[in-house]
Amino acid sequence: MAQAIWNGEVIAESDDIALVEGNAYFPIKSVKLEYFEKSDETPQTHCFWKGFATYYNVMVDGKKNIGGAWYYDDPLEAATVIKDRVAFWKGIQVIGAPKGKGLTHN
Numbered sequence: 001m002a003q004a005i006w007n008g009e010v011i012a013e014s015d016d017i018a019l020v021e022g023n024a025y026f027p028i029k030s031v032k033l034e035y036f037e038k039s040d041e042t043p044q045t046h047c048f049w050k051g052f053a054t055y056y057n058v059m060v061d062g063k064k065n066i067g068g069a070w071y072y073d074d075p076l077e078a079a080t081v082i083k084d085r086v087a088f089w090k091g092i093q094v095i096g097a098p099k100g101k102g103l104t105h106n
Helices: 077-082
Strands: 002-006 009-014 018-020 023-027 036-038 045-047 051-060 063-071 085-088 093-095
Touching: 002 023, 009 023, 009 051, 009 085, 018 077, 077 085
Parallel strands: none
Antiparallel strands: 002 009, 002 093, 018 023, 023 085, 036 051, 045 051, 051 063, 063 085
16 A cells, blocks of 8 residues: 655555656545645646646645646546655655556657
């Protein structure tokens, strides 16, 4: 079982992980949405083969991790495996996820 942990709290947990470019993408249904809000501070970014990423702030016990999670609302065809999934960075620890690169664009 993979977990995403920030500020001592499990914020996502699943055994259904999509590994893309070394990032573990958790199903949105496995994310504890009470810890998330859309980020106004972090602008969308664009990946040429995945599409546009939108960011979440993660908030636990009064601490805010700005843009600590991202997702693709409408991923491009080559990246449909990440539809309805969320990935993490900025100090959010992911444990128990598969290792390696996973899906990459050639």
